[in-house]
Amino acid sequence: MTATTIEQPFDPAAARHRPNPHPLLHRMREHAPVYRYVSPVSGRVLWYLTRYADVQRVLLDPDVGRQLDRLPPELAAPHRRAESRDPLAMLRRNVFHLDPPDHTRIRRLMAPAFGTRTVAVLERHVQRVAGELVDGMAAAGGEADLIRDLALPLPILVVAELLGLPSEDRARLRGWSDEIVGSGDAFRVRRAGMEFMAYAGERIDERRAHPGRTCCPGSPRRSGRARSAAWN
Numbered sequence: 001m002t003a004t005t006i007e008q009p010f011d012p013a014a015a016r017h018r019p020n021p022h023p024l025l026h027r028m029r030e031h032a033p034v035y036r037y038v039s040p041v042s043g044r045v046l047w048y049l050t051r052y053a054d055v056q057r058v059l060l061d062p063d064v065g066r067q068l069d070r071l072p073p074e075l076a077a078p079h080r081r082a083e084s085r086d087p088l089a090m091l092r093r094n095v096f097h098l099d100p101p102d103h104t105r106i107r108r109l110m111a112p113a114f115g116t117r118t119v120a121v122l123e124r125h126v127q128r129v130a131g132e133l134v135d136g137m138a139a140a141g142g143e144a145d146l147i148r149d150l151a152l153p154l155p156i157l158v159v160a161e162l163l164g165l166p167s168e169d170r171a172r173l174r175g176w177s178d179e180i181v182g183s184g185d186a187f188r189v190r191r192a193g194m195e196f197m198a199y200a201g202e203r204i205d206e207r208r209a210h211p212g213r214t215c216c217p218g219s220p221r222r223s224g225r226a227r228s229a230a231w232n
Helices: 022-031 052-059 073-084 102-114 116-140 146-151 153-162 167-182 186-209 223-231
Strands: 034-038 045-049
Touching (some): 102 116, 146 153, 167 186
Antiparallel strands (some): 034 045
């Protein structure tokens, strides 16, 4: 693999490519299959691989990971500087961005929440929320956008109910999600990220002060322990 850095028009994060990214990906595959990109929002260095063989090689390489503490200090330093300026950095600190052994430990803590009985409850819950969204689309009449009106709001609404968040906060949660995922505007993304993190911090403090059940009966009760184990 040979890395190539090219100026615009290779801007994979640009909003103009979101409706149909495939022409851009085709050009990158032809001219810059391993592409170093610096995010204009956070300054974070990202690598785009667009050839199947390269992607497979990286995914199977145990020396390639997600956690900065696995990198030599001189390589991790620019990423940490970018992370310190990125209000969405906390959103990326989840099990999907961990490497073993941290990933293995947190996944083991989460396993009871995904047993057969719990998943059956979750399936009914997802079906109900999806049905409500479809009913809303039908009630609005005319044409509907399945991405905007179903695919984007469904995950955030499902997770909100699973975590026991107030139903009256749905509109705010969906608004933040839409801004972060779809606005393409750096200022709006930062503002939405900061507002969401402030909201999440308030809900975490409330849950710690007044523990309660979520609608998912197998939810792990050691989230604070899991978080500290992963991030410290």
